[in-house]
């Protein structure tokens with residue numbers, strides 16, 4: 001595909017363990033990132049996100065497989081000869097250089113003429129909102145400002161592809177949210193591809209064109225944020241992306257029955273009976289008025305805890321059969337929540353058509 | 366209660382004063398008595414003079430005529446010169462080799478690296494007298510005639526260790542992702558070394574060099590064994606003087622050396638502050 005900016009072909013990497021044996025960090029990864037795409041790698045700690053970025057930037061040598069950037073095979077090139085720049089997790093700013101020297105470093109290396117250099121450094125700092133801080137040292141900046149310097153330094157050489165390894169994880173929540181928006185805007189302005197690593201699923205969903213969910217060195221699912229959230233490919237993705245209630249059981253004539261005895265209604269049909277996992281997102285539930293008699297799609301729970309979240313309530317409960325359930329109830333149902341809090345039980349309703357059925361028993365595939 | 370606390374505070378102050386007196390009083394006395402006019406008994410104050418200083422810098426005067434302790438100022442000047450030549454050469458050699466070794470150990474993985482590192486510590490831990498004898502036996506055995514050359518070689522054997530340790534400590538505190546960042550921005554290994562690694566280890570290199578210089582200027586035991594009969598460094602010269610009785614010039618020499626060491630230490634501190 002000529003359109004893709006990066007293409008990984010069966011990228012494999014295993015690290016030897018000191019006590020013998022190996023740990024598989026990349027398990028035959030196939031991945032394509034389009035031009036101007038904002039792709040997020042999402043996954044738990046140790047799933048291989050950093051290794052994947054390092055394979056692209058050249059700090060990790062693949063055991064097998066090829067990497068193409070903009071159609072060129074860069075697999076055998078050293079890091080300094082790849083048209084890729086990185087924003088490091090800890091920023092990795094050069095402590096003995098000023099902000100201006102840090103940002104201009106790539107231009108110095110490329111022997112950019114003096115006047116052009118100072119113009120571009122100024123423009124890059126302007127872009128990240130740090131104009132005028134040129135002569136500060138990195139240690140004289142706040143965490144958020146350092147992050148911006150790292151960003152300016154990485155984009156100044158106009159790479160074809162920018163790799164960002166959890167660049168926002170060290171920032172507080174508020175700053176992180178504003179930086180998320182700025183990054184997204186910047187990416188649109190620059191018109192280059194971003195591969196962004198995070199283990200914060202909310203961040204992944206808000207920022208990306210597509211999300212690749214990784215686990216154990218392989219891609220579990222790669223799709224738009226909406227699809228990953230609404231149609232998870234497997235139980236791992238369902239549980240990792242967003243809060244979820246998973247019921248493993250046998251699907252038979254419009255019902256999923258768990259071994260414990262819980263029953264989930266669904267519109268999905270199976271030929272005969274099949275092992276499946278039913279996914280119900282917390283916001284799919286409402287609390288029934290009264291007993292909710294007559295409704296087929298319901299779950300009776302005992303209340304364990306009710307948390308006010310501002311936008312509504314988070315109701316934590318447990319079915320008679322001991323299955324934990326979490327429901328997000330809108331503020332409009334305040335009265336129902338109040339009575340549930342007093343009676344310590346509630347009936348949760350859901351739409352059987354919205355129950356997502358994942359094939360398989362919920363083991364990580 | 367308050368009384369007890371007051372006693373405690375007073376006790377602490379007294380202790381602190383005694384502690385510093387213990388460390389600095391002998392040094393202060395040397396400085397004070399270097400201005401003492403009494404040529405025979407330097408512990409008896411008999412007036413202020415700078416004759417001892419004038420004498421060690423080569424000006425003959427009444428006091429020196431009377432005392433005649435230094436047979437020849439030329440000897441002293443020769444000893445100082447030898448010491449400076451030795452210190453300068455060993456500092457350059459030890460700094461270059463120690464730094465190169467530290468960088469190599471930092472950069473590369475090779476078989477027996479740990480053992481190698483231990484080997485580099487050993488000369489520092491070895492008793493001076495053992496090292497002195499060992500070097501002497503070695504030089505004599507190999508057939509190198511003792512002199513300024515053997516002093517330089519001998520001192521380098523342990524000064525390299527000092528530089529290695531100081532520079533290694535600096536390298537250990539360095540963030541390896543900085544090298545990745547540099548490569549990521551297009552710099553090859555040499556550029557990364559020159560622009561990222563070197564500037565950051567520089568304070569360690571300067572610190573190691575100053576340490577090597579001071580230790581070299583100061584070393585008596587090892588140098589004594591390997592200097593031969595015709596070469597004298599300053600410490601050996603002073604040691605020789607003392608064997609013929611404690612002379613007032615020694616105070617003046619010691620004071621000058623003290624001043625010299627302080628200047629170097631201050632320069633080191635200044636450089637470190639500026640580089641941080």
Ligand SMILES: Nc1ncnc2c1ncn2[C@@H]1O[C@H](COP(=O)(O)OP(=O)(O)OP(=O)(O)O)[C@@H](O)[C@H]1O
Pocket residue numbers: 015016023024025043044045046047048049050051052199
């Ligand atoms: N240099 C290395 N030597 C040995 N094992 C390594 C090395 N680097 C990574 N690993 C292992 O490879 C696996 C993937 O590591 P990686 O750093 O890619 O994880 P990650 O997804 O970035 O995790 P995190 O979110 O914690 O940063 C882990 O099991 C890790 O222990």
Ligand SMILES: [Mg+2]
Pocket residue numbers: 049050051165
């Ligand atoms: Mg990582």
